[in-house]
Amino acid sequence: MAAAEAGSAPRTLGIIAGAGPVPRRLIAACREDGRGVCVVAFEGQTDPETVAGVAHLWTRLGAAGEILDFLRAQGAGELVLAGPIRRPSLGEVRPDWRAARFFARIGKRAFSDDGLLGSIVRALEEEEGFRVVGIDQVLGGGTLPPGPLGRHRPDAQAEADIRRGIEVAAAVGRLDIGQAVVVQQGSVLGIEAIEGTDALLARCAGLRLAGPGGVLVKLKKPQQERRVDLPTVGLATIEGARAAGLRGIALDAGGTLIVDRRETVAAADAAGLFLVAVEGSSGGR
Amino acid sequence: MAAAEAGSAPRTLGIIAGAGPVPRRLIAACREDGRGVCVVAFEGQTDPETVAGVAHLWTRLGAAGEILDFLRAQGAGELVLAGPIRRPSLGEVRPDWRAARFFARIGKRAFSDDGLLGSIVRALEEEEGFRVVGIDQVLGGGTLPPGPLGRHRPDAQAEADIRRGIEVAAAVGRLDIGQAVVVQQGSVLGIEAIEGTDALLARCAGLRLAGPGGVLVKLKKPQQERRVDLPTVGLATIEGARAAGLRGIALDAGGTLIVDRRETVAAADAAGLFLVAVEGSSGGR
Numbered sequence: 001m002a003a004a005e006a007g008s009a010p011r012t013l014g015i016i017a018g019a020g021p022v023p024r025r026l027i028a029a030c031r032e033d034g035r036g037v038c039v040v041a042f043e044g045q046t047d048p049e050t051v052a053g054v055a056h057l058w059t060r061l062g063a064a065g066e067i068l069d070f071l072r073a074q075g076a077g078e079l080v081l082a083g084p085i086r087r088p089s090l091g092e093v094r095p096d097w098r099a100a101r102f103f104a105r106i107g108k109r110a111f112s113d114d115g116l117l118g119s120i121v122r123a124l125e126e127e128e129g130f131r132v133v134g135i136d137q138v139l140g141g142g143t144l145p146p147g148p149l150g151r152h153r154p155d156a157q158a159e160a161d162i163r164r165g166i167e168v169a170a171a172v173g174r175l176d177i178g179q180a181v182v183v184q185q186g187s188v189l190g191i192e193a194i195e196g197t198d199a200l201l202a203r204c205a206g207l208r209l210a211g212p213g214g215v216l217v218k219l220k221k222p223q224q225e226r227r228v229d230l231p232t233v234g235l236a237t238i239e240g241a242r243a244a245g246l247r248g249i250a251l252d253a254g255g256t257l258i259v260d261r262r263e264t265v266a267a268a269d270a271a272g273l274f275l276v277a278v279e280g281s282s283g284g285r
Numbered sequence: 286m287a288a289a290e291a292g293s294a295p296r297t298l299g300i301i302a303g304a305g306p307v308p309r310r311l312i313a314a315c316r317e318d319g320r321g322v323c324v325v326a327f328e329g330q331t332d333p334e335t336v337a338g339v340a341h342l343w344t345r346l347g348a349a350g351e352i353l354d355f356l357r358a359q360g361a362g363e364l365v366l367a368g369p370i371r372r373p374s375l376g377e378v379r380p381d382w383r384a385a386r387f388f389a390r391i392g393k394r395a396f397s398d399d400g401l402l403g404s405i406v407r408a409l410e411e412e413e414g415f416r417v418v419g420i421d422q423v424l425g426g427g428t429l430p431p432g433p434l435g436r437h438r439p440d441a442q443a444e445a446d447i448r449r450g451i452e453v454a455a456a457v458g459r460l461d462i463g464q465a466v467v468v469q470q471g472s473v474l475g476i477e478a479i480e481g482t483d484a485l486l487a488r489c490a491g492l493r494l495a496g497p498g499g500v501l502v503k504l505k506k507p508q509q510e511r512r513v514d515l516p517t518v519g520l521a522t523i524e525g526a527r528a529a530g531l532r533g534i535a536l537d538a539g540g541t542l543i544v545d546r547r548e549t550v551a552a553a554d555a556a557g558l559f560l561v562a563v564e565g566s567s568g569g570r
Binding site for chain 2: 167168171172174175177178181187188189190191193194195199203207209
């Protein structure tokens with residue numbers, strides 16, 4: 001790993017941008033720090049508003065040569081992978097020769113999210129000379145002391161639902177699927193796969209049982225490369241949890257990114273939801 | 286277990302009826318055999334058309350005393366639990382004193398599907414003197430030789446998706462959740478929790494990746510009491526799989542009930558879907 005020299009000005013940050021608001025938060029953070037920034041955006045994945053007023057390249061996922069050329073031309077020394085990328089079929093990727101060579105080399109690891117992302121990070125660092133950093137290294141946060149973040153606290157039923165959720169999320173995470181589950185009164189209402197947490201919450205609104213509401217548990221996968229895909233909680237998560245009749249959210253103390261933390265905690269407080277950091281991926285049960 | 290005496294006429298069958306068509310198939314099978322039949326139907330769960338023209342009781346899940354009195358008055362010696370029952374909250378159950386005593390005795394097993402159903406079966410047999418039989422003991426079927434049931438066969442990609450689906454369904458099933466997963470090109474599009482297979486398929490229609498379609502894998506949970514809740518595949522499953530762009534269905538050779546088997550296999554053939562029995566819960570990977 002080519003570490004930045006101590007004391008040197010931070011190099012231009014290249015953002016490999018998936019969907020959602022996190023890439024925009026990173027751009028804003030660079031601007032506040034007077035740091036150069038550029039964005040690689042993917043058709044059908046990145047939000048169009050993400051690239052407004054910033055150096056960017058619209059491309060497809062398989063265009064490895066074009067992406068590397070753009071990042072070098074922009075002088076990007078550090079890279080960050082930010083925001084969910086919907087897993088494409090191989091047909092959608094249309095790999096160029098460079099990407100094809102990469103896929104040939106990593107073989108079947110390409111079919112596992114963590115294997116693919118880990119291999120991409122290794123290739124960017126070891127073969128292409130970039131340094132890959134985690135979102136939390138730019139935005140701060142990323143680890144949290146266990147315990148409540150806002151005003152509200154889980155009761156005994158919610159605590160039991162959180163324990164059940166940790167058990168299920170850990171088992172599903174070990175298979176490199178999803179990060180989130182919804183549990184109400186011991187029943188698992190929903191498990192996230194490819195659809196994302198917002199769609200999971202929307203579905204669970206219609207599956208709600210009578211009586212005390214459930215909880216959302218969102219954990220880092222045990223083997224997850226924390227630089228590429230930290231579980232994220234933000235205003236949309238709070239609103240989705242409220243609309244689904246949940247009583248709160250448990251997130252991974254060891255690796256959850258809270259987007260706009262102050263606003264997110266305030267929204268949870270206002271909605272009457274607890275927001276609690278738990279030790280999930282590193283034990284906790 | 287009080288086994289029926291060899292050679293004696295089969296006793297009246299009491300059907301504890303959840304939703305869907307299986308209770309009606311059981312009624313039809315009893316009539317063909319000239320066997321007495323009666324139905325316990327649950328408000329908000331059992332289809333209203335199920336009880337047309339047959340002795341029945343509409344009640345709630347917690348009305349244990351009323352249910353047992355009805356079954357005895359009808360002379361039901363054998364019972365079958367058939368069709369999915371949406372898991373209720375404790376508030377919806379409104380247990381009578383008999384049900385409350387039962388819940389108090391089984392304790393926290395009431396919060397696990399398999400623990401609850403297994404405890405109900407044991408209580409019906411050991412304390413109340415009924416014999417509980419599996420759906421397949423009335424309708425036939427229930428185990429299948431591994432291999433294709435219809436005209437179509439999975440190709441190598443579909444075989445790989447089936448193996449991944451078995452791995453995921455087994456892990457989720459060990460936690461006493463769901464029975465079904467959808468996999469396309471190695472990606473897990475959806476995992477069933479409380480919503481049922483039809484809702485899983487409807488959701489996966491919107492999550493479909495480009496390229497070769499995925500597969501539905503539906504297995505018995507490893508520890509599942511096969512008399513109470515065999516995974517079921519029928520015409521609705523075929524139609525849902527077709528609409529979701531899937532290429533076929535893998536079901537558990539050791540415990541899947543195919544409702545209206547001839548029509549279901551014909552519908553799969555007509556839709557171009559494979560239907561293949563796999564050794565899931567007893568190994569297979």
